[in-house]
Amino acid sequence: VDSPPGPKSRRLVRKQRDIESSAALYPTDIPIAFEAGRGATLKDVDGNLYLDFFAGIGVLNVGHANPYVTEAATEQLETLPHSLDFPTEPRLELIETLDEIAPPGLRGNNRVNFGGPTGSDAVEATIKLAKYNTGNDGLIAFRGSFHGETSGAFSLTADTKYKKPYTPLLPEVQHARYPYPFREDRSDDELVELALEEVKELLGDRYGAMSNPAGVWVEPIQGEGGTVVPPNGFLQGLRDLCDDYDVPLIVDEVQTGMGRTGEWWGSNHYDVTPDIMPMAKALGSGLPLSGTMYSEELDTWEPGGHTGTFRGFNPAMRASVRSIEYIRHHDLLEHATKLGARIRDRLRELEATNPHVGDVRGKGLFIGVELVDEDGKPAPELLADVRTTCYENGVLVWAGGRDDNVVRLLPPLVMTEEQADTGISILIDAIETSTS
Numbered sequence: 537v538d539s540p541p542g543p544k545s546r547r548l549v550r551k552q553r554d555i556e557s558s559a560a561l562y563p564t565d566i567p568i569a570f571e572a573g574r575g576a577t578l579k580d581v582d583g584n585l586y587l588d589f590f591a592g593i594g595v596l597n598v599g600h601a602n603p604y605v606t607e608a609a610t611e612q613l614e615t616l617p618h619s620l621d622f623p624t625e626p627r628l629e630l631i632e633t634l635d636e637i638a639p640p641g642l643r644g645n646n647r648v649n650f651g652g653p654t655g656s657d658a659v660e661a662t663i664k665l666a667k668y669n670t671g672n673d674g675l676i677a678f679r680g681s682f683h684g685e686t687s688g689a690f691s692l693t694a695d696t697k698y699k700k701p702y703t704p705l706l707p708e709v710q711h712a713r714y715p716y717p718f719r720e721d722r723s724d725d726e727l728v729e730l731a732l733e734e735v736k737e738l739l740g741d742r743y744g745a746m747s748n749p750a751g752v753w754v755e756p757i758q759g760e761g762g763t764v765v766p767p768n769g770f771l772q773g774l775r776d777l778c779d780d781y782d783v784p785l786i787v788d789e790v791q792t793g794m795g796r797t798g799e800w801w802g803s804n805h806y807d808v809t810p811d812i813m814p815m816a817k818a819l820g821s822g823l824p825l826s827g828t829m830y831s832e833e834l835d836t837w838e839p840g841g842h843t844g845t846f847r848g849f850n851p852a853m854r855a856s857v858r859s860i861e862y863i864r865h866h867d868l869l870e871h872a873t874k875l876g877a878r879i880r881d882r883l884r885e886l887e888a889t890n891p892h893v894g895d896v897r898g899k900g901l902f903i904g905v906e907l908v909d910e911d912g913k914p915a916p917e918l919l920a921d922v923r924t925t926c927y928e929n930g931v932l933v934w935a936g937g938r939d940d941n942v943v944r945l946l947p948p949l950v951m952t953e954e955q956a957d958t959g960i961s962i963l964i965d966a967i968e969t970s971t972s
């Protein structure tokens with residue numbers, strides 16, 4: 537076994553660069569070609585094994601190639617893969633199963649609109665649904681947010697240099713402040729108050745910068761923005777504001793959903809029920825599937841109001857039901873909660889002794905480690921270094937944050953304690969080596 541990247545990986549990465557769009561980003565950061573996955577491990581084409589701490593960015597919650605899932609999906613693939621949105625058993629079974637795990641206020645009181653493969657697709661549906669129901673076109677989102685890269689979803693995504701070449705997108709979008717406790721020297725209460733004040737101003741400013749608002753889009757924990765956990769009171773405050781101004785609250789669970797944070801949905805941590813909730817990523821366990829759950833009162837669409845050819849791929853729906861069953865049967869929500877706490881405890885020991893570890897945060901297996909320089913400023917080069925040392929030693933971690941300085945950990949929920957301990961030791965060694 538060669539140490540990565542081995543010769544076969546290098547060849548395939550070079551080939552991909554020669555023939556595929558240069559927009560394919562990932563091999564630039566992690567120049568490895570994978571061949572197979574099982575549970576929380578991946579194997580590359582040179583035979584190297586890795587512990588996977590990103591799970592396709594929170595897609596493989598029940599692990600790579602989980603036989604309980606793939607068996608049902610394969611059977612469906614051989615029977616009836618595609619049937620537009622005609623009723624099928626897998627489709628109806630999934631709607632019923634999603635209802636069982638819906639946020640409390642949506643349970644027994646929701647509708648589901650299936651999307652195509654991506655989260656962006658579901659977010660597009662939420663924009664149309666909110667506009668259709670309110671008759672308004674103002675969209676309120678947050679700085680640091682990520683909601684996807686199709687035009688509507690990209691309009692909601694926070695302004696960054698990546699967005700500039702494509703503006704103007706949807707004209708009626710405003711971004712409010714998202715509470716970011718580590719970055720600001722204020723109390724949690726103050727941060728929540730400041731953020732809510734901005735939202736309130738936008739909601740109330742009916743004829744000013746914002747045309748009449750159609751909704752507020754929020755990640756319950758910002759993912760790509762750096763695993764930023766808002767203080768208690770923030771999501772609840774948004775719920776109250778949306779009620780006061782009679783606009784829908786759209787909680788984007790694309791990355792935080794399906795058990796990732798130790799609850800089925802990120803909003804469960806804050807006892808908040810969204811009006812509209814886009815879902816994707818782990819929804820299909822690696823098979824392409826997205827959907828939007830929303831409260832029954834908003835189900836005003838005429839037949840065909842929002843549809844498309846691939847709105848419901850039967851094998852992905854079977855996979856989704858099976859994944860939910862698997863998570864329940866193996867108590868993976870509880871496991872994610874405990875394992876996440878164990879991982880954060882170990883990383884906090886490092887934070888106490890290493891000044892380059894600025895902050896360790898997260899919920900369940902949705903974890904961020906913010907790396908800083910000697911002045912406490914974001915340290916993206918350090919992150920790049922740590923990431924390389926990690927993959928060279930068989931551990932795959934994700935990266936993100938407003939300044940690309942947050943190590944992001946999103947392992948499959950099936951990762952064992954032993955695998956987590958091994959991987960986190962390697963991550964800790966990588967941080968120690970890169971900062972010594």
Ligand code: PMP
Nearest residue numbers: 654655656682683684759790791
């Ligand atoms: N919403 C959130 C919160 C996300 O994290 C992402 C993807 N990272 C999306 C939407 C878009 O999903 P996709 O990449 O599947 O289009």
